[in-house]
Amino acid sequence: MQLHCLGTAGYHPNESRHTSCYFLPESGIVLDAGTGMFRLPGLIQTDHLDVLLSHAHLDHIVGLTFLLGIVFQHPVERIRVWGEAEKIAAVQKLMLSETIFPAALPVSWHAIDRSGSDAETPLEIAGAQVSWRHQEHPGGSVAYRIDWPANRGPLATDGPARALVYATDTTGATDPSVLQWMQGANVLLHECNFHDHQREWARKTGHCYLERVAEVSAAAAAQRVLLTHISPIDPISLQPNDSRFAMPCEIVDDQQVIEF
Ligand SMILES: [Zn+2]
Ligand SMILES: [Zn+2]
Incomplete structure (x- = not known):
């Protein structure tokens, strides 16, 4: 399974990082639609795309407006955009208003919370099971867990079951039931926007700092941790073999490809 990091910055791009966008070409699943989304066309392997939105802050949605150019370069049969109903409504009403982006996107919209239930029944998306949980962040956001069964998927190759949590x-999960839900993922793709000495800023803005991610990673027993949503202005650094992480942990870069 490959994970392509198309945009790894929080807030705004800089010379080396675009904003949040990750791609799983074998499933056609896109995690968030930040400015890194423009890198998608050359990587598409499926005739469909499924874009999962964590929330509707601009650095995670602006890339939806790039889809016209993306499908011009690489046509696909179907694009579905998934997210909480109120976030989808905000994207449609505000970002896709006549004044801001006066063109229809070639997508269908799907509310993950349409039944009113809290994701107890995972969604079936592109051969994977997708579930989600609420997170603490201004306006709210959701974490996603994607589980691929063994030896399945559109481009199946022999292999064991895989799981990724995004x-x-x-501010980092503390609810035991959410940490249980994250349990044992092959990859925990987790934001770390702030340094440890900026923990007050992290709390104030609804983000994480390294110590907090280390706590979540340990409680979730992640097999591997990838740090993302890196500040474009004052990026965190990670000491090799930081003893707070019992598992491999790294800061990912734009255009890095992770095999898991
Ligand atoms: Zn963000
Ligand atoms: Zn946000």
Whole structure:
């Protein structure tokens, strides 16, 4: 399974990082639609795309407006955009208003919370099971867990079951049931926007700092941790073999490809 990091910055791009966008080409699943989304066309392997939105802050949605150019370069049969109903409504009403972006996007919209239930029944998306949990962040955000069964998927190759958890724009899970839900993922893709000495800023803005991510990673027993949503202005650094992480942990870069 490959994870392509198309945009790894929080807030705004800089010379080396675009804003949040990650791509799983074998499933056609896109995690968030930040400015890194423009990198998608050359990587598409499926005739469909499924874009999962963590929330509707601009650095996670602006790339939806790039889809016209993306499908011009690489046509696909179907694009679905998933997110909480109120976030989808905000994207449609505000970002896609006549004044701001006066063109229809070639997508269908799907509310993950349409039944009113709290994701107890995972969604079936592109051969994977997708579930989600609420996170603490201004306006709210959701974390996603994607589980691929063994030896399945559109481009199936022999292999064991795989799981990835994507948790961004969050103060870090503390609820035992959420940490249980994260349990044992092959990859925990987790935001770390702030340094440890900026923990007050992290709390104030609904983000994480390294110590907090280390706590979540340990409690969730992640097999591997990838740090993302890196500040474009004052990026965190990670000491090699930081003893707070019992598992491999790294800061990912734009255009890095992770095999898991
Ligand atoms: Zn963000
Ligand atoms: Zn946000």
